[in-house]
Amino acid sequence: MEQKKLRIEELKKAKNAVIMAHYYVEDEVQDIADYIGDSYYLSDMATKIDADVIVLCGVAFMGESAKVLNPDKKVLLPALDADCPMAHMATVEKIEEIRAQYEDVAVVCYVNSTAELKAASDVCVTSANALKIVKALPNKHIFFIPDQNLAHYIADQLPEKHFIFNDGFCHVHHTVTVEQIMEAKKARPEALVLVHPECKPEVTAMADYIGSTSGIIKFATESDAKQFIVVTEMGVMHELKKRNPDKSFYTAGNMQVCPNMKKITLDKIIDALEQEKPEVIMDASLMEAAHKPMVRMLELSL
Numbered sequence: 001m002e003q004k005k006l007r008i009e010e011l012k013k014a015k016n017a018v019i020m021a022h023y024y025v026e027d028e029v030q031d032i033a034d035y036i037g038d039s040y041y042l043s044d045m046a047t048k049i050d051a052d053v054i055v056l057c058g059v060a061f062m063g064e065s066a067k068v069l070n071p072d073k074k075v076l077l078p079a080l081d082a083d084c085p086m087a088h089m090a091t092v093e094k095i096e097e098i099r100a101q102y103e104d105v106a107v108v109c110y111v112n113s114t115a116e117l118k119a120a121s122d123v124c125v126t127s128a129n130a131l132k133i134v135k136a137l138p139n140k141h142i143f144f145i146p147d148q149n150l151a152h153y154i155a156d157q158l159p160e161k162h163f164i165f166n167d168g169f170c171h172v173h174h175t176v177t178v179e180q181i182m183e184a185k186k187a188r189p190e191a192l193v194l195v196h197p198e199c200k201p202e203v204t205a206m207a208d209y210i211g212s213t214s215g216i217i218k219f220a221t222e223s224d225a226k227q228f229i230v231v232t233e234m235g236v237m238h239e240l241k242k243r244n245p246d247k248s249f250y251t252a253g254n255m256q257v258c259p260n261m262k263k264i265t266l267d268k269i270i271d272a273l274e275q276e277k278p279e280v281i282m283d284a285s286l287m288e289a290a291h292k293p294m295v296r297m298l299e300l301s302l
């Protein structure tokens, strides 16, 4: 392990590379990252980094987002097959259909989506900024893709908007049940329930806090409570425990694990840096089209 870490350090220096990671990747990958955060943080940081190479330890849409925002940098995705199934759960045809139906519609695209979907949208959002951004849009009609659960969570807080829902979902969060939360609460009655908004509305309704991965970590760290039931992908446990050694964190039912995030390993990072591949390669016109809604997101998040 130590040898692998040393090799990564050596390669980073030689290539002027930085390693960015999402909280859902394996603990040892989180530990070697220069920048770690939620999807919003990773997109925002990618625009501020002064390096020739970005190694994005996350799923494909995260690598594409980094590339779209940094067309001149080399973005490496250590596991090219690490894809988020939800990113494909909407279609450009459906977007066009909705645009033809509603004159004043804003197509709001959760960043967990392909570059093609982003390119066909008006603005991107993440779970950390979706409420702020949708609220600020002048449009009455909102077509929110691809995640139905995040869409419902935002729509419930913005009754002045008319939402058109899409039927995408994250298999890791969508499968959490009310019964699992009830069981977990019965076992730990003192614990606060922290839920990611990709969970179903009946699950978020049971939460003491709802937010992005960074939001959940911040809330638990600042809270006076000592016990928490964590309802998102289990990778966040690493940072939660690191920052809060005196607090206890529990799961609800089975552990929620994103198999794609776990595909990134130290060996694959070494290979990626040595060979400078797999690299995120995108069509120039697609990058340009996806750039606009991503930049609009960054501007509206300020």
Ligand code: 13P
Residues within 6 Å of the ligand: 037, 038, 039, 040, 112, 126, 127, 128, 170, 198, 211, 212, 213, 214
């Ligand atoms: P965050 O933006 O909250 O980190 O979530 C990303 C993700 O993939 C959730 O499943």
Ligand code: SF4
Residues within 6 Å of the ligand: 059, 083, 084, 085, 086, 087, 112, 170, 171, 172, 173, 198, 233, 258, 259, 260, 261
């Ligand atoms: Fe996609 Fe869900 Fe994995 Fe996040 S946890 S990357 S939304 S499959």
